[in-house]
Amino acid sequence: MADLTALRDAMRDFTDARDWTQFHDPKSLILALVGEVGELAELFQWLSAEGAREAATRDPLRTRAGEELADVLLYLVRLADVLGVDLYEAATAKLASADARFDVDAVRGRAPEKA
Template sequence: MRAFTEERDWGQFHDPKSLILALVGEVGELAELFQWLPADAAADRAREGHLHERAGEELADVLIYLVRLADILDIDLGTASLRKLRSSSSRFPTAQFHGQAPDKT
């Protein structure tokens, strides 16, 4: 992603705010694909056909902007993800939360 950006001299447009707004926009486009699908049928419908193709395109856009943002902020996504999973594992122990959504109250 960095090389792609540098080849086009797009780095001048890739400040954190702009990348976050682009990322939010792409998440919105992904959400739009699923907005009116019944929740219990969405995964099945997205596994094939036009919706599958479009979901893949939007997921790729989300990933590209996320990776670029991490690059600009000098964040190793692999390390940050593992750290977050370890933290979540201790906050939500399996014995206490198995099959249950955390209560946000």
């Protein structure tokens, strides 16, 4: 998808301009990604499921969640680039696999069961 490619290229430019490519090994990027997922989780940590659903529709949580989601996406895109993974292609393939695995008529309205 063009937007992911543009984001990948922007992250390359951002990183190269600062000479940070040397720090963007897979292990460091994975830890950074997990850290950002943790920051996202922290926003919802002590809310009830229904409270989280409600609070996420308005500020400040809505804006903060968007910021952390952006951090997660940026590190994910950067990690995929460093690993040589076409993120759009990989995600599209996974979605097609899930579509084949979970027949609509068989699972509609039911949580997936563990394999």
